[in-house]
Amino acid sequence: MTGRRPPRSTAHDLERYAGLFAQRTKVMKSSAMRDLMALTERAEVISLAGGLPDTSSFPPDTYAALMQRVADEACARALQYGPTEGFASAAHCIAEVMQAEGMTVDEGELLVTTGGQQVIDLVCKTLIDPGDVIVAEAPTYPGAVPTFCSYEADVVQIEMDADGMRIDELEETLDRLEREGRRPKFIYTIPSFQNPGGVTMSLPRRQRLVQVAHERELLVLEDNPYGLLRYEGEPLPTLYSMDGGEFVIYLGTFSKILSPGIRLGWAAAPRPVLQKMNLGKQAADLCSSSMTQLFVAEYFASGDWREYVDSLVGIYRGRRDAMLEALQTHFPREAAWTRPQGGLFIWATLPDYIDTTDLLARALDENVAFVPGRAAYLDGRGGSSMRLNFSGSDEAAIREGVRRIGTVVAEQVALYGTLTGAAPAGGGRDSLPADAAPHPDGLAEVLELPRRRPSSRRAESDR
């Protein structure tokens, strides 16, 4: 042996670089939860934790044929940089998807992005100075939390009920922020089949939210990854379609209707905002993948993309129903959960003496996983809730996974009963009609998405 290979030591020695890290990295923390989540990736674990669409139903032949056509017709372009805003052919596909949800968009007001996640990042990059307020739902998309934190935003979360974000509470909060001299820059919402809540904002609330944005000149970031994945009920108009192009930034994505692996999403926004986002994107990655944009363009040109979405709707509807049924059978009477009309997630809430982060550790022993509710809050709430995904596992795995979670929950409920002298509980219960018909008076009677008392010391220290 001649000579040792150079030591790669420094790559691991974090403390050597600690003094160089930016302030914002202090809020970008690893967490116990992330360490636990790393364990959910073991092959033997039934994971109801992820948010994975089922890509196994996409025909490999179709994939191969599309890639062959990209190679035959546009090889050099596919391998080349593209414009920051994206190819016109991709924009055309996006316009078609938006059309399918009742929106008309000027293709010049679109920015093709690297997944929908990049839109959240670019909106923050464009609007947020450290300390600026972002208003979000409670619970909110767990994947947005690290983005908000990395821009040092001050996130204020608004309760939801079966009709989505409570606009009355939103308005009270905006008044309070104004009195305190704090400036909210945008309101982040997933109106349809909210992640993780599984609820959908009613039409009157959508109308009122758009009005509020106009009255107060606030931007709304409408995150709509699942709009076309509706399993029952009538579609509702998007905020973007009601806004007239003034205060709504629309986030769309191909991830849930085609593939997350192609990493393509988009933003539609008022031009001045979009121009700033375009500059932000240039700085971030110059452009999104030419190859996958051309793939999407070929895919849309080759046939009816809606047929595949319809097939996904069929698959996911069956999985949602399997999960709802399993919850009914295996979760204790004290549990409550939402009944989503679409999307990928159910939000279940257990009695407040059960801490779902600890429960996850126990569930992992039984090889099943979910996302503990605290991941969806920035203030330590959510300790008794969990997000369950039904798109990424087949019906048999969903039934078995829910059964296993139900078993450990029942164990804890019974133990608590023993400890407090209360009668142990058993059996299923009726689920909450999370997506009940919209209430005529605009503000639905409050159906609190249950939450953990924020008073617990552990809850505070867990964020």
Next chain:
Amino acid sequence: MSTVAVLQGGRSLERQVSLKSGARVEDALQRLGHTAVAIDAGSDLVARLTDAKPDAVFVALHGRDGEDGTIQELLEVLGLPYTGSGVAACIRCWDKVLTKHLLRGVGIPTPDFHAFSETAFRELGAAQALPAIESQLHFPLVVKPAAQGSALGIKFARTATDVPAAIVSAFSYDRKVLLERYVPGRDLAVSIVEQDASPMALPVVEALPEGRDFYDFEARYEIGRTRFVCPAELAAQTAERAQALAVEAYRALGCAGFARVDLMLHEDGELFVLEVNSVPGLTETSLLPQAADAAGIGFDQLVERILAMALARVP
């Protein structure tokens, strides 16, 4: 120069931390001129050890399997010398209840406690004894799983109404829970490394949580959440007493090689030993490497010393 298998990862809840410790140990071994073979402890562990034919095994596995004596037992069977404590000491450290009984037995102060298995509550009506326990120990209480390497599952109970939920949480991690009197005061750690076959206490580290009641799991391993002061700002007498107690605890439990002893310094000046970790963290933010550094022992030197002790134990 030796070939050293570095055991890391595994199935425990501390997998991620262990991977960090392991990576760092590997780097040090390579800088020292050894051949390091990283092994993620899984179902192929024995096969991989047999293939690697290491001169010694560096156990950088935290939590279940790595700290509870399981891996050590296996390495004994395979006849491979390994770092750190042997099977019996690992078992004594891993079970905090056993640790506390042993410490109390030799007169080392540890906070008052009671411990129960799940069966005691489920089948023997131990819940009816909770009021008596609570009046003996006083509030606030700390409720924790008897065996769990990190701070996961550790809860404070301020009043009697907090106790049942805290017990339920602790049982998520283990079949036995410990209810312990809370010691208000300062959170100290004394790391021990043997020198010439005798335990040497390193400078005391103090963990100062930033604006928090209790330094939690996250803070232990990430920069910026908890401030560590090493050496801790203590009166010389107090520091010496903490170090002496740590060495006593280390001996009482029969540890070998290295370990970390966690203590509380009560507001009134009294010291208590909480627990002993037989495979303490070796990450950038872990306490033992920081303490070694304060004593002028660099990380590479520390690793070399721990390895040398393992090699010296070859039958």
